[in-house]
Amino acid sequence: MKLIVDVRWDAEASVWYAVSRDKTGLATESETLDGLRQRILAVLPGLLDLKDPSEVEVELVVHGISTANGPIAAE
Template identity: 40%
Template sequence: MSSIILVRADWDDEAGVWFATSSDIDGLAVEAPTVEALYERVSGALQDLVELNGLV
């Protein structure tokens, strides 16, 4: 069974980075200088957080 995890990505002008958060999974707070790098970091973080949150 799979679930949908909604991740929100926004640009922080002051810090000059993209950041991602989610209200669907505890602990997701990732930032990166590009959208591509953010995607990679979010993907890695989600794998760990899904396991840590007992969603597997």
């Protein structure tokens, strides 16, 4: 199974947030991209009723990063 997740930076809240494109209901946030990736992997088994998280391939699609001074450079 492949899950495509859209990731965006919310400058007002200073967090990265993720929402899946399908109907899994995945919606989570974190202050860092790595933290967001870890959070996604932590919540997936419960959302998808999985015993083995390796059953899912997760593709993160990051949107809206256009400057070197943005949050990616700061991490």
